[in-house]
Amino acid sequence: MSDLRDLYQEVILEHSKAPRNFHGLADANHKAEGFNPLCGDQFTVYLHMDGDTVRDISFQGSGCAISKASASMMTQIVKGKSRAEAEKLFARFHGLVTGEDPSKSGEDLGKLAVFSGVSEYPARVKCATLAWHTLQAALEGQREATLPDEE
């Protein structure tokens, strides 16, 4: 059980059961869909951008505990951040879940550090990054996220 708890940390389970910002956004001016064809996970990320700042963010869709919790926590941490800050966070988060971050601690990622266990489960990396890829697409004004073949 202990290694499973590395992946399914309480915070992740809690967010997956009660996701935050889990609704549409009436005043969204950016919106993108992310779809993982391998598993059918599907999320829509809504953004209300005020200039370069994420004034509000929400999401809708369905997916596993990892993908849903990741989306939920992403919306919390990105709200109020600039586009550049959000993209920087994604880069660091990506390094954390793929195990490319040598420290693996995710210290500078705050609460997102709970996803460090994902790096031990390569099949689940895409679950953790789906919402972030979708956010990236929305920030770029794309309607659909393109997922990389390899992560």
Add this chain to the structure above:
Amino acid sequence: MTTAARHFGTHLHAPGPQPAPLDIEKIRADFPILRQEVHGKPLVYLDNAATSQKPRAVIDAIVRYYETSNANIHRGVHYLSEHATEQHDAARRTVQQFLNAHSANEIVFVRGTTEAINLVAQTYGRVHIGAGDEVLITGMEHHSDIVPWQLLCGEKDAKLCVAPINDDGELLIDEFADLIGPRTKLVAVTHVSNALGTINPIRKIIELAHQRNVPVLVDGAQAVPHIKVDVQDLDCDFYAFSGHKIYGPTGIGVLYGKAALLNAMPPYQGGGDMIASVTFEKSTYNKVPYKFEAGTPDIAGAIGLGAALRYVSEIGIDRIAAHEHDVLEYAIAEVSRIPGVRLVGTAGQKAGVLSFLYEDVHPHDIGTILDREGIAIRTGHHCSQPVMRRFNIPATARASFALYNTREEVDALVRGIEKVGEVFA
């Protein structure tokens, strides 16, 4: 002594309606991969609908071919080429006998079920299906029995019609019959559903289609490992299956077609082996089945498939079916007993597959937790997104069984699902 004789001793020729039970420990010993541990737990392999494991007899046949007989076929006058050609021909005859086809010429080697269906769509389909015509499939098809017809219908301005299924995952046979109309040119239907395990009333389906002179292609990928298939008895026009789901290697599969149909069909791909003569102006084509087998085939794969079918035949498909039925019935009963489990696909006639949901835990999370217990299942849409939409779910967890699975492995699955409950409590 044959493998089966070792397994069953004097029971091999025992008369009576009840097939003698399998000696599972001996069978399991035939599959080297089953000995290993995964995450420190004995491997419990329940992903057989995706692909089955390979017995020593198949692995040895492939190794032996490469070590003693490797050469290109139908080309050389030399010893090895003749030897390889003989073995390839023998594999075709083994398939013929396994399906009880009238002639070995009705057995076309392809890469798998997917290629078999595409072959029929692109040859028979392109000749016989035109604007306004209809292809009839069912609501439980795998993507490989949907997309080739969509491509064809798109090209020809034809219509793809879909016969509905009920909440148990059974074909609504009256609706199916009503959908066979004057423009229906082909019925393409799965024998056993990969996502739900439903065994379709294939004889009735073929009878209904033939009453209206419509030929029938049967997707047998999930059927041949589990139930006896006799293509002459069924009177199907085409039957497709994959080697790797019946203990053979990947990359080899079979299209059975009635000789009259195959003879009248144009070639599939052009190249070597499929021609009789070639000039820059015109080529004439080889006879069937070679007309459909352009290029150097998967010789080792065909030989491996032959070994797999012999392995199955020596044990006896009826014995295998009886054993798997017992394990599946046990699994249905035991898994249903877990509070919060919902089975998806509850047809009266099922083979090999147990699709389920547990509480509101996503199937991926179930799959990851079971994997840590050494249990391999498939999670996702199983290449059957329309089936998932029919049940209004994004995915299922699917345990699928083969001849080497046991009731004890079902018990491990049940404990694994209970562990999912603990993690998500």
